[in-house]
Amino acid sequence: MNTHASSVNYLNHETGFKSWFMTLDHKRLGLMYMWSTFAAMLLGGSFALLLRFELFSPGKDLVSKDVYNHLFTLHGAVMIFLVIIPSIPAALGNFVLPLMLGAKDVAFPKINRLSYHLYLIGAVLLVLAILTGGLDTGWTFYTPYSTSTDTSVVIAVFGAFVIGFSSIFTGLNFIATIHKMRPPGMTWFKMPLLCWALYATSVIQILATPVLGIALLLIAAERIMGVGIFDPALGGDPVLFQHLFWFYSHPAVYVMILPAMGVLSELFSTYSRKHIFGYSFIAYSSIAIAIVSFIVWGHHLYVSGQSALVSIIFSALTYTVAIPSAIKVFNWVATMYKGSISFTTGMVSAMSVIWLFGIGGLTGLWMANLSTDMHLHDTYFVVSHFHFVMVGSALFSYLGGVHHWWPKMFGVMYDEAKGRFWTIVSFLGFNLTFLPQFLMGTRGMPRRYFDYHPQYEYLNKISTIGAAMIGLAVFMIFWNLWRSLKTGKKASPNPWGAATLEWQCASPPTPHNFDEAPAVGDPYDMSLIQFKSDEEGYLPINPCEHDPLICKVESTEA
């Protein structure tokens, strides 16, 4: 457990393409997921920028109507299936989860590798769909549009299907890992909160994703054979498709936000150097969100022809999600109380999320409300709402988490000042982009519109400028991280002073993670870890020196 143990580590003990591509090491798979999501983020982000530049002024600026329709579809599909869903669970989760549990690997390393390969195959299929006619259905694939358009829906649908199975296998792996691989002494309530969040996420992944699988297969069956279950021309019911689709896709929103909440719990506690406030409430609220997330999908169907009775039930259930979400936020803020707060990039991201999730979560009150949703459904208000949740909360937490675990992944420190600066720029750019969109929505601009009336022009212009700011900031954040690999200072095993187990192994870890079984304790008790020096980072202190009383008690017991 000292710094020179890092001479042989998981990054350099084997080299070559095959040693990465065919690896069974959860850390290597986690990194590959991370690079893949970064690449996909740049792709999806450039689609977003093209969209925003097209909307800079009314009418055609850059692309045609049809190209615009392809762009927003692909932006959604790439960002959701290739970036956000695998971001924290598959990338950070793969790297961190076994380390946090003091385990050598996830329960099923081969399935873990299969899961990454499926992700790649799915990504290739999506790209293939772009090359063979594109996709203009919207990422929601609503029938009968998706069954009648002449774009490459079948290939795209198979791509999403394969990625769905990648997600299922990751979830299956994590659940088995958490159940069966915890070290002796780590009870459920001594697990770090990120593990709870990943557990809740995995439950959603395994329960909901299969339903997306069948919904997508049925779209393919409609297109290839004309089966007609969703086709009104044959007596089918298109609203049934929406039920099947949202039974997955609403819980999927929590696949995006729940792990982000887990990351936030780690960040707030570590950077406030304080025990997380209300551990068990945060843990239970993750499980509560996971379960409730399954019985709220109908709020996507308030105006789609769903019956009034069912809409009312769904509205009531939807409002209950607000309660566990609020509990989490209150507990994070309370964690900062009487802490010792350092403004690292991770902490700045976490604090940004309090603001952004505040907006994203609270605007959910309007969407869940039967009266206001009737006006706001399918407008820019919704667009802004879910970007605040899925980007403002999930992706900001992801980037915060990447900065937090970066020293552990690569054994180097990134440039803190630059990381913090560009995170703040992206935060400002984000607000500039999406706050005006709430106004566009209430004032009457529907979503997925290529063209708009000049009265929305100045709002759209502000939004586009903000988007350019985000684009620049995200690029600079990546650049800062990339540069640190070459120029960064060597990281100590525990640069932040966190008490979770992953900080007990070397930075970067050895191929088998822990040379000796780590000591399991309270994951948020930081009182026995103190800062030594930049080279050695934080080290555990002798409890006797810290508090002689403890030693007395122990010696008398012995």
Add this chain to the structure above:
Amino acid sequence: MSSDHHDSKLAHHFDDLEQQFDANKFGMWVFLLTEILFFSGLFVAYATYRSNHPDVFQYASQFLDTNLGAVNTAVLLLSSFTAAWAVRAVQLGQKNLVTTLLGITVLCACGFMAIKYMEYSHKYHEGLLWGNAEHSIFKENTADVASSVREHGHHWGDVKDLDPEFRRQTGIFFGIYFCLTGLHGIHVLLGIILMLWLMRRNMRGDFSPEKYDAVDCGALYWHLVDLIWIFLFPLLYLIS
């Protein structure tokens, strides 16, 4: 994977064989859960159409051959029995018996698919298909029905005077029938591959009374395929 490990049956990241067996079996059950949810989408489609058009389902079900369905149920139950027996045999170290029992399971599965093929081809020739299929006799407009089925199909006379909406919904029934049994059939085919793989590993001597997780998990998968058929059979064939 660590080659220096003393016990080759134990993967490097597990502490002991019991933990490994437990984890594998747990993972298999979680996978079965996803399979159930995977089928659930089609069951939901079935339930919505059946509850809204009970008369259509009752009518359409008469075109399915109950006897073939019952025989297939029995065949699948037999294969489930031999699969469960194979687990017992591997627990007792009866290597050759395991091979034989898995072989019988595969044969039963092939028999199931053969009967399924008979049913499918019969439906195809008679035009008992979803409404959009070229040969279907359930097209909304009777004039669109292909002349070959009109002249040679045995069931054309029964359906030609139905109300257009009734015809359309009968087409939907067959759409659901083919999707459900088709997806189930794909699972049977995957099961055949799985069983053949297990047979090969068994003959290679991979399994022992201490380590037989793969056979146990394979059998679990096979039982689930059987379980789904137990529900499909009355839901599709036995509507009176």
Add this chain to the structure above:
Amino acid sequence: MNLSFLPYLLTATQQERPETTLDGFLFPVQGSEAAAQHDHVFMILMYVAGFFFLLINAATVYFSIKYRKSKSPEPPKSSSHNNTLEIVWTIIPTVLVAWLFYIGMDGYVQRRYAPEGSYEIKVTGQKWSWNFTYPNGIQHNELHAPMGENVRLIMDSRDVIHSVWIPEFRIKMDVVPGRYTETWFNATRAGEYPLKCAEYCGTEHSSMYAKVVIHDRPEFDQWMLENGNLLADLSPVEAGEKLFSIKSCVACHSTNGTPLVGPSMKNMFGSERKFTDGTTAVADENYIRESLLEPNAKVVEGFAPVMTTFQGLLKAEEMDAIIEYLKTVQ
């Protein structure tokens, strides 16, 4: 902004597109009874959400200043849980959301189904135009309705899912093929409003709108009278020209030679048409009739097969009038 070179504007100028007029910062003017109800609930949500948003962020900022590392290097001992506090901040949101749900539901129940005896207008959506059928059989591409009366819209679609949204009335409902959906309004202000398609439906989604005109009752009756009898009151060519506009043909076919989604009608009649399958034909009366009833049987080269049939939307005499009119577009 000079955008006259853009083809989309040609449609806009041909059909004078009304746009939402704002009333204050947040909303369009309140054009219906439902609008007032919606805005009321919206503002309640605004106060509740605003309070919690400010509370949380103020606390975050305050703590981050007060307990920053340079001020508070060693965290003072403090409790890591407090059940009373947890229960308080569980119960308060619970009560609040129950109340918010209730006020939302209350308004929804009133707004979802029209009261008995409403004036009924049938709405048909198709790519990418709207058609309104009035109780006396008149069809038009503008939604005209009397002020202060309950108006029920019974809607269906001829192709994919569309959605009727009239921002001033704060109502929205999807228009789904193969079934009826309904919504209703009681307009409180005379004037012109936009009806926008809010469910993505393809290429021209953003130009699929209709004009909503609210009259007082006498004016509405007058409009009915003028538009009720086009064929009887006007010459076939004049009636055809009017029909060409009110059946939304103009949305896709210009009369000045500019190709839009579909080919221009200028000099179309009598010309030789080349089709995507390589065949050709001379555009005569039967060709136009076929194009209206089975639009995708013959698709002119360079265009996509996207037109939907007008079967059932045009009477035989109306088709004749349109043909007469198209003969004159030279």
Add this chain to the structure above:
Amino acid sequence: MSDSHDHSSAGHVLSLKMLAGTFVALLLLTALTVATGKMDLHGFDLGVAMIIATIKATIVALIFMHLKWDRPFNGYIFLVAILFVGMFLAYVVVDTNTYQNDIKGWTKENISNSTAE
């Protein structure tokens, strides 16, 4: 390390008699369901068929799939799957039944009429 101190099913061997008995019972139940399927049970057909199928499924799960002797948690996983499917089914069926009149009204005007001409 693991959830509880109960024993995993590793090493539990089922007697051949029990396996064969289960198989025979399943065959008999199949015969029963075919027989009742051919009778007219006045609206209870679906209920009876589903009860028999559920009994068969329970037997398969408990004995063939070893759930009776397995760690209880594996059984809970199975029950969770059934529970969620049930919930999914209930919501969608209630919803589609409630809006069915909108579809039937449309069909009556647009399908049955237009082709009857």
